[in-house]
Amino acid sequence: xxxxxxxxxxxxxxxxxxxxxEQRIFDKPADERSAEAIAELKSELTRPPFGWKIKYQxxxxxxxxxxxxxxxxxxxxxxxxxxxxxxxxxFDQTITYRIxxxxxxxxxxxxxSFFSYLFEQEQATLLAEYEFNYASKTPNNxxxxxxxxxxxxxxxxxxxxxxxADVALLGQAISPNLQKFPSSCRLSYNSRNAAVYFxxxxxxxxxxxxxxxxxxxxxxxxxxxxxxxxxLRGDSIVFEQPLDVTFNGARVYIKSLLLTTIEExxxxxxxxxxxxxxxxxxxxxxxGIRIETSLYDNAGAAFRTTADIYAAPVDYMFNExxxxxxxxxxxxxxxxxxFLVYNNSGGLNAMGFLVENPDGSxxxxxxxxxxxxxxxxxxxxxxxxxxIFRPLDPRTNVANVQNYLDLITAGGKTYAYRVNQxxxxxxxxxxxxxxxxxxxx
Amino acid sequence: MKNRLNYITxxxxxxxxxxTSCYKDEEVNKPIxxxxxxxxxxxxxxxxxxxxPYGVAVRFKYVDRYVDxxxxxxxxxxxxxxxxxxxxxxxxxxxxxxxxxxxxFFRDHVPAEVIFIGSSIYNDDGTITLGTADAGARITLTEVxxxxxxxxxxxxxxxxxxxxxxxxxxxxxxxLPPNWQQISPNGYTSSGSWYNLSDSEALQRGxxxxxxxxxxxxxxxxxxxxxxxxANFFDTYIxxxxxxxxxxxxAENAGRALxxxxxxxxxxxxxxxxxxxxxxxxxxxxxxxx
Numbered sequence: 001x002x003x004x005x006x007x008x009x010x011x012x013x014x015x016x017x018x019x020x021x022e023q024r025i026f027d028k029p030a031d032e033r034s035a036e037a038i039a040e041l042k043s044e045l046t047r048p049p050f051g052w053k054i055k056y057q058x059x060x061x062x063x064x065x066x067x068x069x070x071x072x073x074x075x076x077x078x079x080x081x082x083x084x085x086x087x088x089x090x091f092d093q094t095i096t097y098r099i100x101x102x103x104x105x106x107x108x109x110x111x112x113s114f115f116s117y118l119f120e121q122e123q124a125t126l127l128a129e130y131e132f133n134y135a136s137k138t139p140n141n142x143x144x145x146x147x148x149x150x151x152x153x154x155x156x157x158x159x160x161x162x163x164x165a166d167v168a169l170l171g172q173a174i175s176p177n178l179q180k181f182p183s184s185c186r187l188s189y190n191s192r193n194a195a196v197y198f199x200x201x202x203x204x205x206x207x208x209x210x211x212x213x214x215x216x217x218x219x220x221x222x223x224x225x226x227x228x229x230x231x232l233r234g235d236s237i238v239f240e241q242p243l244d245v246t247f248n249g250a251r252v253y254i255k256s257l258l259l260t261t262i263e264e265x266x267x268x269x270x271x272x273x274x275x276x277x278x279x280x281x282x283x284x285x286x287x288g289i290r291i292e293t294s295l296y297d298n299a300g301a302a303f304r305t306t307a308d309i310y311a312a313p314v315d316y317m318f319n320e321x322x323x324x325x326x327x328x329x330x331x332x333x334x335x336x337x338x339f340l341v342y343n344n345s346g347g348l349n350a351m352g353f354l355v356e357n358p359d360g361s362x363x364x365x366x367x368x369x370x371x372x373x374x375x376x377x378x379x380x381x382x383x384x385x386x387x388i389f390r391p392l393d394p395r396t397n398v399a400n401v402q403n404y405l406d407l408i409t410a411g412g413k414t415y416a417y418r419v420n421q422x423x424x425x426x427x428x429x430x431x432x433x434x435x436x437x438x439x440x441x
Numbered sequence: 442m443k444n445r446l447n448y449i450t451x452x453x454x455x456x457x458x459x460x461t462s463c464y465k466d467e468e469v470n471k472p473i474x475x476x477x478x479x480x481x482x483x484x485x486x487x488x489x490x491x492x493x494p495y496g497v498a499v500r501f502k503y504v505d506r507y508v509d510x511x512x513x514x515x516x517x518x519x520x521x522x523x524x525x526x527x528x529x530x531x532x533x534x535x536x537x538x539x540x541x542x543x544x545x546f547f548r549d550h551v552p553a554e555v556i557f558i559g560s561s562i563y564n565d566d567g568t569i570t571l572g573t574a575d576a577g578a579r580i581t582l583t584e585v586x587x588x589x590x591x592x593x594x595x596x597x598x599x600x601x602x603x604x605x606x607x608x609x610x611x612x613x614x615x616x617l618p619p620n621w622q623q624i625s626p627n628g629y630t631s632s633g634s635w636y637n638l639s640d641s642e643a644l645q646r647g648x649x650x651x652x653x654x655x656x657x658x659x660x661x662x663x664x665x666x667x668x669x670x671x672a673n674f675f676d677t678y679i680x681x682x683x684x685x686x687x688x689x690x691x692a693e694n695a696g697r698a699l700x701x702x703x704x705x706x707x708x709x710x711x712x713x714x715x716x717x718x719x720x721x722x723x724x725x726x727x728x729x730x731x
Contacts, residue, residue: 074480095519096481096502110502112518112559112586124513124563131505149513331594358639393639 034101041105041134044143045071045159051078052143053162053169055231058118058128059155063205063229063240066169067114068162071097080167081114082232084175085203085322090114091172105134106148119149121203123315132157171232174259178202178237179322180277182432184417186294187254188215189287194252195221196243197294199417205230207239208418209254211298212247222247223298227420235259242284255284257291269295270411270430295429299418300376303426308345310424310437311338314353317404320432329353332400333365335393339404339435340366341426350387351380352401363392365401376416378426380409407433483522490526491555495534495548499526501557507581508558512570515560517585525557525585532596533603536669536725542716550610550715554579559586580606596730600670608665612658615714618706622657625699630654645692647699649678664703669723672730679704 028036045052051070057063068080077097083090095111109115109130118128132145135156143159179202188195195218197211207230213221228241235258242255260282264275279291303310314336315326329336338354352366368383382405386398408414411430419425419436427434479485483501491497500507503516517525538544561583562570570583582599589595628646630638638651648654653663668674678700684690711717 098502108503108505109516110504111516113516116515116559119513120515120560120563124515124560130503130516359642360637 037105038099038101041099041107042071042073044137045099045107046073048161050162050164050166052159053166054157054159056157057155057229058126058204059150060153061204061206061229062126063207064231065114065205066171066231066233068166068170069159077109079109079114080170082171082175083114083117084172084179085117088172088176090117091170107132107134107145118203123313126204127151127155129155168234171234171236174235174237175202175232177259177262177277177279181279181291181293182322182427182429182434184294184297184300184415185291186218186296187257187289187291189289191288192250194247194250196252196254197296197298198243199297199419200230201419206420207237208299208420209243210418211296212245212252214248218296221298225299253283253285257284257289258282259291265292269413272430295377295415295427297376297415297417300416300424301373302418303376303378303416303424304343304373306424307439307441308343309440310341310343311354311440312423312435312437313337314339316436318434318436325433329404332397332403334396336365337362339437340364341437342366351382351405352386353404355392355396357391357393357396359393362390363396364389365392365396365398367401367405378414378416379412380405380414382409407431408435483519486523486526490530495551496553497551497555498553499529499555499557501525507556507579508562511565513563514558514583515586517557517559521559521585521588522557524588524590525582528588528590528599529555529603532600532726532729533607536722536729537717539725540717540721543722546715546717550607550614552579552606552610556581557585558583560584597670600726601666604666604669605662608662609658611665611711611714612661615710617657617661618710621661621703621706624702624706625660628654628699629656629660641689641693643696644678644700645689645696647696647703649700660703661707664700664707665719668704668707668719669726670730672727674723 051068054067054069056065056067065081065083068078070078072078075096075098076094078092078094079090080092081090090113093113095109095113098108098110100106100108113130115128115130118126119130121128127150129147129149131148133148135144135146137143138158141161145157145159147155147157178200181200184197184199186195186197193215195213195215196209197213197218198207198209200207207226207228209224209226209228211218211221212224213219222245224243224245226241226243228239230237230239232238233256236256237259238256239254242253244251244253246252258281259279261280263278263280265278267274267276276293281289281291283289313326314329315324317325317329317339319325329339333353333355335355335357336353337356340350340352340354342348342350348368349371350366350368352364355363355365357363366387366389367385368387369380371381372379382402386401388398392398408426408428408431410428413428415427415429417425417427423436423438425434425436478488487499487501491499501517501519501522508514534547536543537547556579558581564570580603582602584595584598587595625647628648630651632655635651635655638646638654640651643649643651643654646654648660648663649667650663653660667678671677679697681694681697682690684694708719711719
């Protein structure tokens with residue numbers, strides 16, 4: 001009996017096994033659905049007649065850039081920005097883009113562009129991006145993208161439909177001029193006795209207001225501490241957080257600065273006479289101002305006492321054109337990895353390099369110095385001989401160390417600026433070179 | 442017994458029916474998807490100069506799967522693509538195909554893909570990587586945005602990568618030369634420690650570079666690459682110097698003796714298996730590098 005039950009069971013299986021009871025979850029194959037999704041997003045991207053505008057902030061701690069994007073059906077995208085680097089290469093650029101479908105839809109700017117330039121800065125740690133995941137479309141027909149490559153939290157980018165007039169958002173006229181203000185700036189009011197000292201990080205678009213004083217006497221003033229992102233809007237700098245303090249019984253309020261005319265003035269701080277820019281303009285309260293370069297930086301005076309050791313990769317050494325000279329340093333001093341400043345570290349005052357030998361070991365090659373400080377102004381006097389700690393490959397050209405010390409001390413004075421809580425900048429106005437150094441705790 | 446046989450027969454038939462009954466009549470002769478030709482002039486240049494003649498796809502548009510996801514790189518600039526392709530044609534394709542038996546060798550052995558990366562490869566620890574080893578299946582060239590045909594260092598770095606990766610194909614197809622592993626068996630380094638060696642120490646062990654000590658295959662590929670691009674190859678690695686006994690110079694001469702054996706083995710290996718005389722290829726390359 002048991003045998004017949006088993007046979008009946010198998011027969012039943014045979015009979016029911018051919019029933020076509022597949023249920024399609026999707027009505028089209030995956031390839032087809034993917035292609036449709038890509039086409040749909042491409043249609044969205046190419047739809048606006050004047051393209052899209054984005055206020056692009058690479059990461060939370062930076063300021064922003066207005067960027068215009070005009071996508072075409074032939075997979076080209078025109079990117080307009082006010083990033084002035086590389087002689088304005090990124091003001092107006094056309095490259096190709098691609099929409100991919102992976103876990104979701106991705107927008108990839110597949111050739112070098114404004115986005116990849118920012119991505120590459122600071123050893124590719126600026127947290128910019130050129131690959132984006134498509135997230136959603138808002139009720140206002142804006143497109144929301146999220147960085148594909150950021151660590152969490154990932155940057156969100158809102159694509160807003162641009163108008164023909166939005167090209168005026170770009171600060172292409174003022175951004176190259178602002179690059180001429182290489183260090184601290186002094187803003188003075190035309191019609192009252194007040195001045196504001198601040199620095200601009202042109203790449204990260206971060207401003208640091210650090211001192212407010214009498215225009216007639218910089219020593220009579222008060223420290224301020226406002227670190228804020230900024231962006232350019234036409235001929236204006238707009239600060240995300242305004243400076244708003246009371247000094248000498250009057251309010252000093254700066255939300256934005258309209259920059260109108262630029263001129264050059266002679267300066268005599270270096271053996272070779274040179275000129276420096278002066279920008280004239282108006283504050284957001286319509287007060288006339290002028291901005292000039294200043295070597296004074298109240299916060300920079302803290303370089304003397306903040307750390308015993310400052311260090312940074314040689315890529316953080318920049319020439320007068322703002323180009324990283326890391327490769328040149330490595331070529332001149334083979335194995336040089338880090339620029340070092342010993343600031344009374346165990347009694348050692350010295351400046352030089354950490355050098356990696358061919359066998360992987362490291363040595364320190366420095367010149368000892370004595371220094372005098374006046375606020376953020378430092379005068380270094382170096383010893384004649386190089387001091388070497390730990391065995392150094394004899395082929396290392398230690399004589400070239402002095403060349404890089406000369407560049408940061410040319411004319412006799414070096415100026416220290418506080419960049420943020422981690423970094424100072426050493427600047428020499430005569431050579432135009434600057435070295436960023438990190439505080440080593 | 443008969444009942445048992447009937448039962449087993451029924452069981453087998455039922456199982457076969459169950460196993461086969463759900464297969465639909467699927468169409469296996471589906472048409473191959475047509476990929477439309479690109480309008481992009483750079484795509485067309487690659488098609489005409491690399492894909493059509495040699496079957497090599499040059500990837501210059503960024504695709505993240507070509508790079509380790511823990512690394513950070515930037516795409517190439519569009520304006521460097523054609524100069525880079527011409528550079529490859531001049532110093533890689535032409536020297537091989539112009540050599541006797543080289544045309545067939547190149548077409549038969551060239552990797553299917555060449556990847557252009559605009560920047561260096563940035564690592565999480567702040568270091569950078571200048572080239573990648575893809576075991577001959579693919580050649581990845583970094584720093585193409587820095588193309589400068591007046592920069593000897595840049596040229597040598599690119600050629601070193603190209604020739605090295607192209608050499609891997611040889612041992613993958615034909616194995617290493619006979620007894621290769623016995624020439625300098627004690628010179629190889631343990632995993633990941635090759636970078637502790639200096640150039641001189643590598644030479645003393647019988648290698649053209651520290652990286653060559655990392656494995657038999659890398660030793661082979663490095664030697665081929667140096668032979669092709671290094672103008673001073675013979676003076677540095679082959680010809681003995683006059684030295685006092687017991688000096689570093691003498692130890693390097695001992696390494697050169699090993700390298701002469703490897704050099705002869707490499708030349709013979711190429712000649713016997715492919716008919717290509719690497720010295721002829723070297724001469725063509727060096728002529729262009731002058």
